[in-house]
Amino acid sequence: MKDNENRITHITPYKVLLEVLDSTYELANNILPENVLYSLKVGVEKIMRVLSSYIEKAKNGAPIVGYHFSLPSEYLNCFNIVPICIEGTSYFLSTLLLNGVEKYYDIMANYGHPFHTCTSQKGTMGMTLEDLFKFDAIIAPTSPCDCTIASYPFFKEIKNVPLFLLDMPYIHNEESFEYYAGQLRLGLEKLGKVIGQEPDYDQLKKSIEIENKVNQIKLEIFELIKANPCPIDNMFNAISAGTSIFISGTQENLDYYQEMYRITKERYKKGEYYGGTEKIRSIWPYMITFFSVDLLEWLNRNLGLSVLFDIFNYNFAESINTKSDLDTLYYDMARKSYQWPMVKQSTQFYEPFIEDCITMARDFNADCFIYTQSIACKQFGSIPTLLREALMEEVGIPTLLIEFDAGDERMTSIKTFKQKIEMFTSTLL
Amino acid sequence: MVLENDSFLEISRQINNPQVQAWQEDHKKVIGHYCTLIPEELLHAADFLPFRIRATGHEETDLGDVYMVRFTCSFVRASLDMALKGMYDFLDGLIICNSCDHSRRMFELFNAKVFNRDNFKKEVSRFYLVMPHTISDEGFDWYYNEIKRLKNELEKLSNIQISEEALIKSINLYNKNRKLLREIQHLRTLDGPKLTGSQALEIYMANSSTPKEYANKEIERIINELESFEGIKSAKKRILLIGSDLDSTFFTDIVENSDAIIVSDLMCYGVKNFADDVILENGKEPLECISKRLYYRLSCPRMMNDHQRRLQYIKDEIKHSRIDGVILQKINNCDLHGCDNMLFSHELKELNIPILNLDREFFQSDTTRLRTRIEAFLEMIK
Ligand code: SF4
Ligand code: SF4
Numbered sequence: 001m002k003d004n005e006n007r008i009t010h011i012t013p014y015k016v017l018l019e020v021l022d023s024t025y026e027l028a029n030n031i032l033p034e035n036v037l038y039s040l041k042v043g044v045e046k047i048m049r050v051l052s053s054y055i056e057k058a059k060n061g062a063p064i065v066g067y068h069f070s071l072p073s074e075y076l077n078c079f080n081i082v083p084i085c086i087e088g089t090s091y092f093l094s095t096l097l098l099n100g101v102e103k104y105y106d107i108m109a110n111y112g113h114p115f116h117t118c119t120s121q122k123g124t125m126g127m128t129l130e131d132l133f134k135f136d137a138i139i140a141p142t143s144p145c146d147c148t149i150a151s152y153p154f155f156k157e158i159k160n161v162p163l164f165l166l167d168m169p170y171i172h173n174e175e176s177f178e179y180y181a182g183q184l185r186l187g188l189e190k191l192g193k194v195i196g197q198e199p200d201y202d203q204l205k206k207s208i209e210i211e212n213k214v215n216q217i218k219l220e221i222f223e224l225i226k227a228n229p230c231p232i233d234n235m236f237n238a239i240s241a242g243t244s245i246f247i248s249g250t251q252e253n254l255d256y257y258q259e260m261y262r263i264t265k266e267r268y269k270k271g272e273y274y275g276g277t278e279k280i281r282s283i284w285p286y287m288i289t290f291f292s293v294d295l296l297e298w299l300n301r302n303l304g305l306s307v308l309f310d311i312f313n314y315n316f317a318e319s320i321n322t323k324s325d326l327d328t329l330y331y332d333m334a335r336k337s338y339q340w341p342m343v344k345q346s347t348q349f350y351e352p353f354i355e356d357c358i359t360m361a362r363d364f365n366a367d368c369f370i371y372t373q374s375i376a377c378k379q380f381g382s383i384p385t386l387l388r389e390a391l392m393e394e395v396g397i398p399t400l401l402i403e404f405d406a407g408d409e410r411m412t413s414i415k416t417f418k419q420k421i422e423m424f425t426s427t428l429l
Numbered sequence: 430m431v432l433e434n435d436s437f438l439e440i441s442r443q444i445n446n447p448q449v450q451a452w453q454e455d456h457k458k459v460i461g462h463y464c465t466l467i468p469e470e471l472l473h474a475a476d477f478l479p480f481r482i483r484a485t486g487h488e489e490t491d492l493g494d495v496y497m498v499r500f501t502c503s504f505v506r507a508s509l510d511m512a513l514k515g516m517y518d519f520l521d522g523l524i525i526c527n528s529c530d531h532s533r534r535m536f537e538l539f540n541a542k543v544f545n546r547d548n549f550k551k552e553v554s555r556f557y558l559v560m561p562h563t564i565s566d567e568g569f570d571w572y573y574n575e576i577k578r579l580k581n582e583l584e585k586l587s588n589i590q591i592s593e594e595a596l597i598k599s600i601n602l603y604n605k606n607r608k609l610l611r612e613i614q615h616l617r618t619l620d621g622p623k624l625t626g627s628q629a630l631e632i633y634m635a636n637s638s639t640p641k642e643y644a645n646k647e648i649e650r651i652i653n654e655l656e657s658f659e660g661i662k663s664a665k666k667r668i669l670l671i672g673s674d675l676d677s678t679f680f681t682d683i684v685e686n687s688d689a690i691i692v693s694d695l696m697c698y699g700v701k702n703f704a705d706d707v708i709l710e711n712g713k714e715p716l717e718c719i720s721k722r723l724y725y726r727l728s729c730p731r732m733m734n735d736h737q738r739r740l741q742y743i744k745d746e747i748k749h750s751r752i753d754g755v756i757l758q759k760i761n762n763c764d765l766h767g768c769d770n771m772l773f774s775h776e777l778k779e780l781n782i783p784i785l786n787l788d789r790e791f792f793q794s795d796t797t798r799l800r801t802r803i804e805a806f807l808e809m810i811k
Contacts, residue, residue, distance in 0.1 A: 112774050112786060114759075114767030116500060142562035142733060146530045149562060149733045150768035157736055157772050165734055167563045169571065170527045176559075179571055186567075346530075349557075350537045373498050378764065379530035381498040382538055403498065
């Protein structure tokens with residue numbers, strides 16, 4: 001028992017995460033009126049439930065397996081493990097802790113890791129270097145970007161963690177779906193051998209069926225978001241990024257989306273806007289400020305600016321067929337992986353991304369785009385001008401470009417963000 | 430000084446050179462590429478000249494910066510700048526692979542902005558080659574399929590069937606080229622090296638910008654010249670240079686103008702490019718043999734599951750070339766070399782060898798800081 005109790009120290013940051021989520025939830029629930037920060041209240045409660053169950057599992061000796069967020073976490077539900085999202089941990093802690101996780105970025109910088117790589121890995125890398133995480137294995141696709149994949153060998157070479165990299169060709173076609181299906185299967189089988197478990201396909205299918213339903217509900221929510229005013233709060237973007245990354249494939253994720261749909265539908269019927277009057281409808285084709293998600297609330301309340309969605313929310317995959325054979329299952333899982341946030345955009349050419357943006361601008365009646373270019377995302381470093389030109393030419397709407405680090409306020413502060421957006425939007429009104 | 434004002438080395442300081450012009454005057458096409466993972470033998474067999482895109486000597490990125498944010502590698506921005514200014518208009522084709530996140534976007538940018546310029550009328554063929562990020566049997570099958578697809582497209586473009594004989598002829602020509610470059614490498618690593626790292630780099634660059642028929646003759650000539658040279662006898666410190674691509678001698682000159690000589694490397698233009706030959710195996714298509722060499726050869730950091738092999742190469746090379754110090758360097762914002770270099774900097778500690786880990790720009794007008802750090806490092810070496 002003592003040994004297993006000790007295993008909680010292998011996932012110390014998850015314990016911290018649970019504690020800060022708990023106090024955030026307590027605060028939001030007890031102090032704020034019912035209709036304030038409602039996405040946060042609904043979502044955080046669900047995430048907490050799942051995280052608590054992971055901590056229990058860790059106590060009971062389940063293997064601790066790190067994964068990159070672009071491996072939909074429901075795929076790991078074929079094992080009895082504690083799945084740790086490497087990127088989610090960095091970014092959720094960066095938003096919830098007072099000084100973010102800057103300390104761990106700096107630990108990695110002092111260790112020689114390049115400053116221009118993604119903070120979404122860097123935080124967890126620093127925590128692992130400090131032995132706050134002790135992984136039994138790590139599994140990740142070779143996407144969405146160089147700095148992600150190039151960061152992962154650190155865990156293997158410096159911390160001796162068995163690492164499974166699933167090769168994901170940077171092109172969307174039948175061959176790549178087939179190939180990646182093979183990589184998924186091989187990767188999960190190899191992971192199973194290392195942790196001494198066989199993939200439980202019944203369990204996997206159950207999780208996938210849950211996500212099939214989630215996808216349907218998301219589509220319905222997005223239909224409602226098309227309405228003026230937008231019936232959902234901006235914070236929905238941050239929280240659903242969190243649920244997709246941490247708890248996809250669980251009943252709690254389905255509960256979250258069902259509840260959000262119910263609330264959104266009611267607000268839609270009443271024509272309610274969150275935070276006064278909707279003045280500007282914006283699309284963020286890339287990321288929000290994970291280091292400070294309260295910007296979303298500020299935009300709603302102070303500028304009447306809706307963030308209709310960001311990169312983590314506008315990806316919809318076709319349902320996965322769970323009734324057929326294993327090959328079909330893996331093929332569908334691979335296809336879905338190619339639709340996953342960030343993977344979708346970074347593993348294909350620009351044209352479909354730009355076309356998507358143009359279509360979305362029209363469908364959602366957007367007034368502007370706000371493009372956040374993170375220092376780490378080099379694969380996106382050559383799109384802002386092309387996108388800006390295309391949106392102006394095709395839809396006649398402007399794009400604001402802000403360079404930042406999605407997880408580190410020291411590069412572009414939230415104050416600067418607010419100033420830039422205020423100046424930009426004043427030209428729109 | 431041996432090789433001073435050598436006409437072959439001079440080619441490395443130009444982009445479009447007389448050899449390229451002569452090739453095109455012969456109504457043959459030139460295909461640009463960024464990455465050594467493209468099968469040059471295949472292009473050659475279809476009568477194309479593979480030309481490695483460089484930005485040597487180009488000091489601006491102003492037009493490139495319009496389309497690429499400042500976090501993009503300055504080499505890539507400089508080469509885009511050149512292309513937007515028409516300096517790569519001589520290309521008849523372009524092959525881009527997803528070598529790194531920075532350079533792979535040149536496919537879209539060349540499409541949208543370079544070949545789409547108002548005053549640019551030429552039809553330039555484009556190919557995108559999808560490379561796996563790991564080395565495995567399945568990855569090889571994927572890569573080989575990509576090469577077969579490229580072959581089909583090249584056949585359409587050239588209107589010729591690429592025969593086995595033509596491929597074998599090209600393989601022999603390229604194997605000879607690699608053998609000559611290995612001789613150059615051998616001359617670098619002698620106790621009295623017969624050429625500097627800068628000179629070797631210029632030979633590699635010129636080699637990547639000219640037809641191999643010509644390059645082979647030139648390199649043979651250079652080897653003959655070098656053989657009668659007694660070698661560099663001073664007690665310079667012997668450096669192994671690792672990291673991001675260099676396509677001018679600005680950095681190697683800083684090192685070598687101090688008290689050091691670069692005798693070996695693990696760089697894009699360097700040793701890994703010619704360390705091994707295409708081996709024609711019984712019962713295997715020549716194209717498969719070409720693909721095998723490229724895919725399984727000593728990798729660069731874009732192959733994410735091969736770090737240990739690169740580390741082993743470095744350890745072996747330190748012994749073999751009697752290295753006094755290792756310089757790890759990268760262009761700012763280069764994620765691939767940055768991450769690999771970080772690991773090397775820790776892993777090589779066990780060898781007790783002095784290591785310097787540096788960031789630089791592609792072009793740097795002020796090199797004072799670099800020079801100071803390099804000089805301090807060299808002083809540290811006993
Ligand atoms: S795509 Fe960007 S945010 Fe996503 S992991 Fe890569 S660098 Fe980080
Ligand atoms: S130096 Fe690095 S970032 Fe630049 S092209 Fe080479 S691999 Fe890519």
